[in-house]
Amino acid sequence: MKILVIEDDRRIGGFLERGLVAEGYQVTLEPDGRDGLDRLRNDAFDLVILDRMLPYIDGLEICRLIREERFPVLILMLTAKDSLQDKIDGLKGGADDYLTKPFAFDELLARIIAMRRRGPGQDERSLLRVGTLTLDSESRRVTRNGDPISLTVREFELLRYLMINADRVVSRERLLNGVWEYGFDPGTKIVDVYVRYLRQKIDSAEGPSLIQTVRGIGYMISATPAAAT
Template sequence: MNILYVEDDEKAASAVMNLAASFGENVVWENNGTSGLSRAASQEFDVIILDRMLPDMDGLSVIKRLREAGVDVPVLMLSALARSENRIEGLEAGVDDYLAKPYEPQELLARIKALVRRSTNRSHSAIIIYGAFECHIKARTAFRDNVHIALSPKEFELFKYFMENAGEMVTRDMLLRDVWNMNFDPQTNVVDVNIGRLRRKLEDGFSRPALETIWGSGYRLTTGS
């Protein structure tokens, strides 16, 4: 995986680059927005990590120029500005995920792997297969062990999201943002209600669980087998 990392903090960049290298990932580091734009235009990357506060131009300006130029590489924005309106600004500008500082380098690496996987699934596959589960995107159908699972439109969107993030933890904030477009409303129980319905349908007639609850954090799709 080739990663472009645009970050002016050398210490933070070094920590992420060392971690990525330990997993065999290649990271190209640029310490300002201008050089980051130039590098993104001249080289192919699987994902871009973009700091919001840069010395020459802010990350929002960088992402807007990237999208205007037709660069559709997944972008993860990093920022100390963690309020919901700051996240919404980033998402509306064209970023695919938003991670607040301070963060753990391991979480950052997990996020970028999930972005790359989701991008690949959406771009190149009409069917996503994970363990016993199949998600037929164009037909909007779901299967477990070749058994059709009847889902409502919203349940299918939720199932597809779990398949796009198969094996990774999915948080409530991620589901609210990406499935319901609700922009981090902490009061709603819409996620819990729909997770319960989806879990019942995916597990009906099967002995093994389909969705794992990670208490206090989120959910993870199992292989179902």
């Protein structure tokens, strides 16, 4: 996922860039509205994290221009303006979500994940494949080698999240945020338990598991066998 951060506060911008890159996102940082809008017009992004108060072009105006020019991006408005009217103005201007400063980084990640579920580009992810495993988000049908697999709602969401991030390691924290919408670790090993459930349902007895354990980090789904899981 490619993210454009338009933020004039260097400390906040650097914090966002480092944190999002560590989570596996591709991040471009621009320090003002003019450069941010130019970058958006010349490159493709999935999400714009947009400060409300920016030099040269206000964040709300950028938001309106993005929608007028029909860029297929999600917009998360990030600002110190926290009145109800400010939030209404931002959402009416075209923002998909609104987060006020100061904010917790885990909440920011959870908002991004929630926006991806419902935002532009979702149709492109309706049919996911990893090897012989397929998942159809619209029909909620899962098959392997053409054979249907019955999953619970939570198992389906966990599998879908892993398949969207196929061949990339996903931390337990991201899975908790993205699937259970927890901003904290409840200490119940719920991710590990559900991964075990999934393995029992999607893997055959003969072959290696599609869901690979990356010790100390989390999980990855891949059709390429790992050296050790």
